[in-house]
Amino acid sequence: MTTARDLAIVALDVATDKPVEQGDLSLALAGAEVFDLLEARALVLDGDRILPSAQSPTGDRLLDEAAAALVRQEPYESVEDWLWRRGRGLSSAYVEDLERIGLITRPRGRRIPLRTGRTELVDSAARRQAEERWAADEPVLAALAAAAGMRDEPAAEPADETVTVLAAVGDAVMELEAVRQRKVIEDAAFDNVWRGY
Template sequence: MTTAKDLFIITMDPRPERSVGQGDLSLALAGAELIDLIDAGAVTVDEDRIVPVEASTPQDGLLGEAAALLTREPPHERIEDWLWRRGRDLAAAYQAALEEDGELTRKRSGRLSFGSKRVEPVDTPARRAAAERWEEREPVLAALASAVGVEGGRPENAEEAENAEEAEDTKNAEDAEDQRGLDDDAVTAVVTAVHDAVMELEAVRQRRTIENSAFANLWRGP
């Protein structure tokens, strides 16, 4: 499968302790698509701009859709702008595609027949390949997962869990600046842009929370 589909699956299996936001995941999926297009020779990166190259259409439907949406006339699109444009509702598109391919299934979360449904990965060769790539900490997949808060391994005790939580913000910031194992400048630029976009989205969320709280306090009065 593609890096984007592998990323979607590992955000669900194993499930991270902190759930991944759909907006964060959509941005990371757009970055994953771009990295696969770079690897396929379909695009190059000139500083922070995406330059399409004539290449065969990717066999994967969503990746082919991404290639078709590239801006082919100069001035070419900036990586950051691509992430926001392509990333809109992209997580939902990948969920639908993976369900259609039989890689995801819906299961009821409660004992009652009318309980809400949750989506889970199916035990398929593609799912196992994604898990193996994750277990090996393949640098690109690990870096993109880190951007949305999915880290490798699980703390074995409460003390380790507390230390991991305290180090999380610092690690995410370091990952944005130092992508160890990424030996391609273009890929590094994409991963860094994903980290920056996710941080920007979180800042927007926090600002809206503060504004909504202030508005609610205004209506409640003294």
């Protein structure tokens, strides 16, 4: 299993207790893919730039898609740009993939979004592995989950190379929240204008 898939599984487990914003989770999943691709040696980080390495199959469909999506021309892509580009709709892609491989079930005939908690995780080795990493407070998984709003900040400080990615994920999530807040304020102002007439 990958960190990204473990994060998606944990999000489905936690989503019933604490709603997870799909946009925040998508950004965290894109960050998790960076870690998974680093581990698979499909990329290296040069400061905040993602430099692709030799592309070899990882055995995970979504991770192979991520590897194929890496920008392969200089000046390459920053981690932040990757998060925004790759993260678009990524939480839904992971839910669909988990369903496709039989790790979750849904009521038949309806498409139900992640945050309703109506998806059910199947008892599986993948679920147990994700739960073990979660219970062990594995630093990268815990930090990504915190960035997505699923838990408080972890006590353990991640290693050097991970700080760049985690900082970019945190910044992107804060930027997304600022966009949400602006939208709420703009909508409220628009409503007030119409009430005045």
